[in-house]
Amino acid sequence: MLDDFMIRAALAGAGVALASGPLGCFVVWRRMAYFGEATAHAAVLGVALALALSAPILPAVVLAAVLMASAVTLMRGRGYAMDTALGVMAHTALAAGLVAVSLLADVRLDLMAFLFGDILAVSRSDLAVIWGGGALVLGLTLWRWSDLLIATLNPDLAHAAGVDPRRAETWLTLALAVVVAVAIKVVGVLLIAALLVIPAAAARPLSGTPEGMALGAAGIGGLSALAGLYGAYLFDTPAGPSIVCVAALSFIVTTLARGLVRGR
Amino acid sequence: MNTPVIAAEGLSIRVDGRTVLADITVAVAPGEIVTIVGPNGSGKSTFLRALIGALPPASGRVIRAPGLRIGYVPQKLAIDATLPITVSRFLSLPRRVPQDVAAEALARAGVPDLANRQMTDLSGGQFQRVLLARAVLERPQLLLLDEATQGLDQPGSAAFYQQIEEVRQDLGCAVVMVSHDLHVVMAASDRVLCMNGHICCEGTPEVVADAPEYRALFGTGTRGALALYRHQHSHSHDDDCGHDHGAEHMHQHGDR
Numbered sequence: 001m002l003d004d005f006m007i008r009a010a011l012a013g014a015g016v017a018l019a020s021g022p023l024g025c026f027v028v029w030r031r032m033a034y035f036g037e038a039t040a041h042a043a044v045l046g047v048a049l050a051l052a053l054s055a056p057i058l059p060a061v062v063l064a065a066v067l068m069a070s071a072v073t074l075m076r077g078r079g080y081a082m083d084t085a086l087g088v089m090a091h092t093a094l095a096a097g098l099v100a101v102s103l104l105a106d107v108r109l110d111l112m113a114f115l116f117g118d119i120l121a122v123s124r125s126d127l128a129v130i131w132g133g134g135a136l137v138l139g140l141t142l143w144r145w146s147d148l149l150i151a152t153l154n155p156d157l158a159h160a161a162g163v164d165p166r167r168a169e170t171w172l173t174l175a176l177a178v179v180v181a182v183a184i185k186v187v188g189v190l191l192i193a194a195l196l197v198i199p200a201a202a203a204r205p206l207s208g209t210p211e212g213m214a215l216g217a218a219g220i221g222g223l224s225a226l227a228g229l230y231g232a233y234l235f236d237t238p239a240g241p242s243i244v245c246v247a248a249l250s251f252i253v254t255t256l257a258r259g260l261v262r263g264r
Numbered sequence: 265m266n267t268p269v270i271a272a273e274g275l276s277i278r279v280d281g282r283t284v285l286a287d288i289t290v291a292v293a294p295g296e297i298v299t300i301v302g303p304n305g306s307g308k309s310t311f312l313r314a315l316i317g318a319l320p321p322a323s324g325r326v327i328r329a330p331g332l333r334i335g336y337v338p339q340k341l342a343i344d345a346t347l348p349i350t351v352s353r354f355l356s357l358p359r360r361v362p363q364d365v366a367a368e369a370l371a372r373a374g375v376p377d378l379a380n381r382q383m384t385d386l387s388g389g390q391f392q393r394v395l396l397a398r399a400v401l402e403r404p405q406l407l408l409l410d411e412a413t414q415g416l417d418q419p420g421s422a423a424f425y426q427q428i429e430e431v432r433q434d435l436g437c438a439v440v441m442v443s444h445d446l447h448v449v450m451a452a453s454d455r456v457l458c459m460n461g462h463i464c465c466e467g468t469p470e471v472v473a474d475a476p477e478y479r480a481l482f483g484t485g486t487r488g489a490l491a492l493y494r495h496q497h498s499h500s501h502d503d504d505c506g507h508d509h510g511a512e513h514m515h516q517h518g519d520r
Contacts, residue, residue, distance in 0.1 A: 029347045146358040153343060153357070157398075159318040160336035160408075161358050200346075207348045208382070 005120055006233065012122040012130050013225030013243060016183045016195065019134035021218030022141045023175050024196035025203075025210065029152050030172070033197045034083060035072070038090035039173075040180045040192040042068035044097030047114055047184075051104050058129060058181050065177030068093055094189075117188035117240035119229070126185050133182035137175045141214075144171055149210055186225075187240040194244045195221065202251035205258030220250050266293050269332060269406045269438050270315060274324035277307070277314050284310045286462045287324070294405065297432065297439045299449045301472075302459035303481055308442040309339055311459065312410050315440070332406060335399030335437070337392070339410040343383050351386075351394050352379040361401055372434060373397035374427050389420045393427065400431055407431070409441035421445055425452055446482065 027036050046064030050057040068089055075085035101111065113121070122130070141148070151158040151168035158165040176196075183192045203216030228243030235242075268291035277285040285307040292298055300308045313319045315326060316336050328334075343349065355366045363379075370376050373396040378386065386394060392412055399407055409428065413421030425445075429452065432439055443449045450456065450469040458464040464477035472478050 029344050031344065150357045152347070153349075153354075154338055154341050156313060156316065156318050156338045157336065157341070158358070159313075160316045160334055163358050204346055204348065208350065209353055210347060210349055213348055 005122070006229070008122045008124070008127055009119045009229055009239065010226055012119055012127055012186050013229055014222045015127075015130045015134045016179070016186045017199065017221030017225045018218050019137040019141075020179050020183065020195050021199050021203075021216075021221040022214035023137055023172075023179055024198075024200035024221070025214045025217050026141075026148060026152060026172055027176070027196045028200040028204070029210075032172075032176075033193060034086045034090070035069075036176060036180075036196045037193040038068055038072065038086045038093070039065045039176050040189050041090045041094040041097070043180050043184055043189050043192075044114065045093045045100065046097075046181075048097050048100035048104065052100065058133070061181040061184065062174075062177045064093070065180055066173065069173040069177070113188070114184060115188050115190050116238060117184065117186050117191065119186045119239045119243075122185055130182045130185065133178050137178050140171060140175050144168065145211075148172065187243060191240055191244050194247065198244065198247040198251050199224065202247065202254050205254045220247065220254075224250060267329065268292055268327075269294055269329045270334075270440075271327045272311075272315070272324065273327060275311075275314060275321050275326060276323045277310055277319050278322040279310065279319070283322070284461065285314070288463060289324075290457065290463070290466075292406070292438050292440055294438055295432070295436050297441075297452065297454045298457060299453040299455070300440070300442045300457045300459050301444075301446060301449065301478075301482070302464075306460040308459055309410050312336075312408050312440065312442060315408060329405070333402050333404040335402070335404035335407045337395045337399050337407075337409045337412045339414065339442075341391075341395060345384055347384075349383050350379070351381050351383060354383055354394065355398055355401060365401065366397075369397040369401045370394070372400055372431055374423075388415045389424070392416065392424060396424075396427065396431070400435065403435055403437075405435075405437050407437050407439045407441075409439065409443075411442050411444060413443070413445060 027033055042064040043061045046061035047057055049055070049064060050060035053060075071089050072082075072085045075088070076082060080088075098111070110118070147158070147163045148168045148171065150161055150163055151165035155165035158168070179196070180189075180192050183195060187195050199221035200213065200217040202220045203213045206216050207213035224247035225243050228246040229239055231237065231246065232239040232242040271291040272288045275285065275288040276283060288311065290298075300311065302308050310319060314321060316334060317326070351370070352363070352366050355361060355369065366379065367376065370378060373393040375390055375393040375397065378390060378394060383391070383394070396412070399409075407428070412428075413424050416424060428439060428441075431437070441449075450473060453469055455466060456469050456472040457466045458472055458475070458478045458481065460481060464481065465472055465475040467475070
């Protein structure tokens with residue numbers, strides 16, 4: 001069954017969506033959308049690093065993402081606003097990554113595949129990495145769910161309840177780095193943040209509890225991946241962007257539906 | 265004095281390389297109401313955050329009674345509109361609490377009917393009471409309130425302080441609160457700490473109100489507030505708080 005590239009693509013898309021849905025809720029609640037974007041951009045630098053050192057791509061990307069998070073924290077400590085720190089670091093990482101890749105003259109690299117994903121070329125080993133990384137992130141998020149939630153609501157409340165909010169922040173940063181690393185193949189560096197933010201935002205109007213929203217985000221993300229792939233097959237459009245378009249469509253639908261219900 | 269529930273000994277706190285609090289020594293006795301007053305930026309909130317362990321001391325230390333349960337009401341809690349959460353779910357974080365415990369805490373805080381409401385749909389007064397309910401969930405021996413009546417109108421905050429007094433009588437817990445409502449505070453406290461980066465003066469409300477350090481910070485006008493605190497009023501309320509409004513007491517409003 002796994003011999004069919006469409007089946008592998010569907011499994012890859014669904015795997016990434018299931019992990020990025022609940023994590024994406026935290027990205028939305030904590031207003032970290034741009035932080036997710038910066039982490040994704042840092043991945044390009046990680047890819048270049050991996051190619052230069054002939055190292056495996058996954059750990060290199062995670063390392064680059066963690067370095068990015070530390071650099072942003074450092075800049076914040078020096079009095080820069082969050083958006084300035086992220087704006088500087090995100091685009092520096094993207095530009096430096098592209099330059100570094102071009103300097104690796106002996107490596108023929110399909111840059112478009114990294115920027116926009118190449119879900120139809122997912123191999124069995126890619127699939128193993130995606131489901132492994134996705135399971136890790138999902139497990140981490142569920143295991144620390146209550147701690148992450150209270151730290152997101154208010155760091156001082158977390159302290160008073162015996163939860164260290166800085167640890168929660170570290171968990172989220174690491175989880176974000178892993179999701180970015182496994183999602184590159186599926187939607188590419190430029191659209192990963194969309195897969196985090198849009199399903200969560202689309203699930204918001206349908207949800208009354210944080211858990212409901214996480215479940216909804218995973219479901220909407222998974223369905224978007226499948227429907228996007230089908231659309232890409234039907235209309236011969238690029239797969240990654242098609243998935244994001246379907247997610248955006250579901251966001252519009254749930255938002256309008258909520259508006260209609262409220263308007264009555 | 266009994267063994268203190270919490271004490272600071274020579275506590276200093278530095279934030280971003282700046283000394284915000286210097287050499288604070290305070291002990292809070294069981295059941296005591298201590299109020300901290302002081303101008304903006306005087307380190308009041310910093311002190312409370314140090315007591316809950318959110319800020320590490322630069323020098324000195326915080327001593328807690330063994331097994332001390334603390335209830336904390338933060339200064340401001342902005343729940344992002346994108347985060348759907350009901351009151352009962354909020355109370356069950358990070359540890360799940362049984363429904364009857366949550367219901368009891370909500371009743372104690374004066375908002376028994378809110379369990380299934382969304383946090384973002386609450387009024388300011390209801391929100392603060394839910395925070396109070398959260399703080400009293402585990403029957404704390406120490407209640408820390410950081411400007412808990414911020415954003416409430418005067419009757420609202422008077423009612424809130426009344427609720428805190430009831431909670432204290434109920435649970436016998438000590439209360440340490442930061443407040444700008446000098447009127448209420450000066451009369452409702454056992455002890456007042458006047459803070460401005462250090463402790464300027466402390467004592468009973470009467471002593472502090474007469475202290476030159478306090479007057480230098482707040483002027484002499486607030487002395488009269490003590491007299492204002494208890495007063496008669498007989499107007500009617502369109503609420504269901506179900507008690508006689510003619511007597512001498514503080515306001516109590518049901519939030520709608």
